[in-house]
Amino acid sequence: MSEVFILAQFVGEKIAKTTAELATCGAGIGNVTAIVLAPPGSGSALASQITFGSISKVIVIESADFAHFGVAASAQAIAHVVNEHKPSALLITSSAFGKEVAGCVAILTNSGLITDAVDVSSDLVATQVIFGGSSTVHSRVTHGCAIITLRPNSFSPDAAVGSPEIITANITISDSAKLAEVVSSQPPLAEGRPELTEAQIIVSGGRGTNGDFSAVETFADLLGAAVGASRAATDAGWYPHSHQVGQTGKTVSPQLYVACGISGAIQHRAGMQTSKTVVVINKDPDAPIFELADFGVVGDLFAVLPQASEGVKARKS
Amino acid sequence: MKIAVCVKQVPDSWAEKKMMGGVLDRQGVDAVLNDLDEYAIEEALRIVEAHGGNGEAGANSVTVISMGPERTADAVRKALSMGADAAIIVTDPALAGSDALATSKVLAKVIEEGNFDLVFCGTESTDARMSVVPAMIAQRLTWAQLTFAGSVVVDAATKTATITRVTEAGIDTMKAQFPAVISVVEKINEPRYPSFKGIMAAKKKPVEIKNLASLGIEPSLVGTAGAWSVVDDATPRPPKAAGIKIVDDGNGGKALVDFLVEKKLI
Numbered sequence: 001m002s003e004v005f006i007l008a009q010f011v012g013e014k015i016a017k018t019t020a021e022l023a024t025c026g027a028g029i030g031n032v033t034a035i036v037l038a039p040p041g042s043g044s045a046l047a048s049q050i051t052f053g054s055i056s057k058v059i060v061i062e063s064a065d066f067a068h069f070g071v072a073a074s075a076q077a078i079a080h081v082v083n084e085h086k087p088s089a090l091l092i093t094s095s096a097f098g099k100e101v102a103g104c105v106a107i108l109t110n111s112g113l114i115t116d117a118v119d120v121s122s123d124l125v126a127t128q129v130i131f132g133g134s135s136t137v138h139s140r141v142t143h144g145c146a147i148i149t150l151r152p153n154s155f156s157p158d159a160a161v162g163s164p165e166i167i168t169a170n171i172t173i174s175d176s177a178k179l180a181e182v183v184s185s186q187p188p189l190a191e192g193r194p195e196l197t198e199a200q201i202i203v204s205g206g207r208g209t210n211g212d213f214s215a216v217e218t219f220a221d222l223l224g225a226a227v228g229a230s231r232a233a234t235d236a237g238w239y240p241h242s243h244q245v246g247q248t249g250k251t252v253s254p255q256l257y258v259a260c261g262i263s264g265a266i267q268h269r270a271g272m273q274t275s276k277t278v279v280v281i282n283k284d285p286d287a288p289i290f291e292l293a294d295f296g297v298v299g300d301l302f303a304v305l306p307q308a309s310e311g312v313k314a315r316k317s
Numbered sequence: 318m319k320i321a322v323c324v325k326q327v328p329d330s331w332a333e334k335k336m337m338g339g340v341l342d343r344q345g346v347d348a349v350l351n352d353l354d355e356y357a358i359e360e361a362l363r364i365v366e367a368h369g370g371n372g373e374a375g376a377n378s379v380t381v382i383s384m385g386p387e388r389t390a391d392a393v394r395k396a397l398s399m400g401a402d403a404a405i406i407v408t409d410p411a412l413a414g415s416d417a418l419a420t421s422k423v424l425a426k427v428i429e430e431g432n433f434d435l436v437f438c439g440t441e442s443t444d445a446r447m448s449v450v451p452a453m454i455a456q457r458l459t460w461a462q463l464t465f466a467g468s469v470v471v472d473a474a475t476k477t478a479t480i481t482r483v484t485e486a487g488i489d490t491m492k493a494q495f496p497a498v499i500s501v502v503e504k505i506n507e508p509r510y511p512s513f514k515g516i517m518a519a520k521k522k523p524v525e526i527k528n529l530a531s532l533g534i535e536p537s538l539v540g541t542a543g544a545w546s547v548v549d550d551a552t553p554r555p556p557k558a559a560g561i562k563i564v565d566d567g568n569g570g571k572a573l574v575d576f577l578v579e580k581k582l583i
């Protein structure tokens with residue numbers, strides 16, 4: 001059976017849902033080992049959260065350098081493990097950090113790289129959806145370890161539990177990976193809503209909100225959804241940049257994407273085009289976003305959204 | 318301060334892109350300068366100008382580097398019109414079909430020969446959308462990697478660069494000694510439009526053309542031949558079936574909820 005390594009991801013001290021997604025994807029390929037990069041002293045607390053039935057082994061590497069030197073130090077440690085164990089694949093979540101780490105590990109291990117896959121078959125053929133959702137591509141890595149980054153929300157995590165074997169690896173990060181230092185870090189503000197890339201439902205607002213996101217937020221909270229925004233809305237300062245969906249924001253593929261007062265510029269679509277179901281509220285019947293809509297309402301979001309919120313509330317009571 | 322900016326020519330975002338034999342069809346579409354690279358050019362120009370930029374090959378200058386087919390010269394011309402001092406284009410038939418590993422290898426080789434303090438990149442090319450080339454260049458050169466910068470401050474005296482790294486993981490302040498590779502996000506500045514004077518001046522700026530032989534890179538290591546991943550097939554996705562579209566008659570919100578219930582989304 002082939003060996004598959006995954007990079008476990010944590011949000012603060014808590015395991016990220018994307019780790020379970022990687023594990024589920026990996027289990028369809030072979031025997032799964034999770035790599036945990038931890039600050040000194042936190043290795044066992046982090047590793048103990050890996051209780052997925054699909055993972056057989058956890059390799060814990062502790063070092064203060066991961067937080068201090070980011071991508072370069074993380075890539076060096078992972079490359080060390082990959083060069084030693086020679087797994088047939090390494091799966092990492094697609095994010096700014098994940099993709100950069102994947103790229104550096106590819107160089108350090110002489111391996112091919114595929115980014116933003118939405119599926120990986122048992123024989124390591126990756127599926128990507130490219131050009132803003134207009135084409136599906138199947139590709140394979142032909143040299144070294146198949147390093148593949150997987151888009152969040154592409155897999156429904158398998159619920160089976162297990163207790164993987166935990167081993168510790170001692171790796172010293174060399175000075176060549178300590179050239180750029182993280183002087184300070186400010187994690188994104190927690191707002192009690194789901195993380196955008198992990199959310200099953202996203203309600204997004206654009207210029208059409210005119211700066212008033214309350215209707216968008218109310219509807220989002222009733223659905224347990226995350227709140228997204230177009231660049232017009234983040235540029236205007238109406239919503240934080242960390243909520244921007246699109247080419248220069250986040251790429252999301254939730255079960256349901258509700259676009260309110262967003263015209264559907266190509267850069268916005270690039271970030272949400274793979275959403276399973278798209279619902280649109282826009283007062284302009286010719287807005288290009290309607291091309292993507294499974295259900296579209298031509299109307300004023302300030303009338304349609306509150307009525308929809310009432311409708312959801314009525315169903316709940 | 319000698320700065321290089323890596324820029325890529327990409328198919329126009331609005332053009333319909335097609336795959337041909339496993340690679341992007343670059344002939345059949347309009348090509349433009351990757352718009353995210355304009356922010357990198359702008360940032361480099363501002364830094365050099367603040368240090369009394371003194372033109373081609375001067376101690377404070379901006380050199381644009383691009384790898385691509387011959388017509389990449391058009392994208393490079395735009396960068397020169399904005400104010401860059403010189404350009405290096407790497408073009409070679411054997412480069413067609415290069416993956417990010419090969420691209421970073423070629424760009425790193427050019428950079429190595431140039432004695433630069435800083436290299437600026439965009440965060441992403443709008444066609445490949447990998448966001449890996451800047452980190453890979455840094456990895457290959459063993460240079461500091463300052464990527465996803467929302468702001469850049471350089472101190473020429475101490476030869477240090479400080480950035481704020483803006484990603485989904487939050488905001489980090491990062492600091493490094495030269496030489497460093499810096500990629501910039503689109504919030505960092507507002508790129509200038511080339512002025513008429515700039516466009517005229519660009520015509521006289523030096524553009525050096527290199528190929529694999531002049532860089533001493535074995536053709537079998539790059540392009541389709543050297544790629545470490547292959548595309549098995551690429552198929553256009555069936556256009557999305559037309560959805561339901563209603564005009565709000567006072568019950569639009571209710572109809573929306575009915576749709577979500579019917580689809581079992583709530």
Ligand SMILES: Cc1cc2nc3c(=O)[nH]c(=O)nc-3n(C[C@H](O)[C@H](O)[C@H](O)COP(=O)(O)OP(=O)(O)OC[C@H]3O[C@@H](n4cnc5c(N)ncnc54)[C@H](O)[C@@H]3O)c2cc1C
Nearest residue numbers: 206207208230231232246247248249261263268283284301
């Ligand atoms: C390099 C670059 C990168 C970019 N990256 C991104 C990105 O990552 N994400 C992104 O989103 N954009 C991005 N953009 C910007 C993008 O091109 C658009 O400008 C932006 O998406 C427009 O946002 P919008 O749809 O909210 O605004 P607009 O295009 O102004 O559309 C507003 C819409 O709201 C509708 N409307 C107005 N009032 C109401 C109402 N009361 N009820 C219902 N509907 C109403 C209007 O009919 C209109 O369709 C980028 C651009 C560039 C150049």
Ligand SMILES: Nc1ncnc2c1ncn2[C@@H]1O[C@H](COP(=O)(O)O)[C@@H](O)[C@H]1O
Nearest residue numbers: 323324384438439441442447448449450
């Ligand atoms: N062929 C190329 N020539 C020059 N620069 C490039 C090339 N490909 C990528 N880059 C640089 O790397 C950045 C990220 O590209 P990518 O990793 O392809 O998304 C771009 O914004 C450019 O600055």
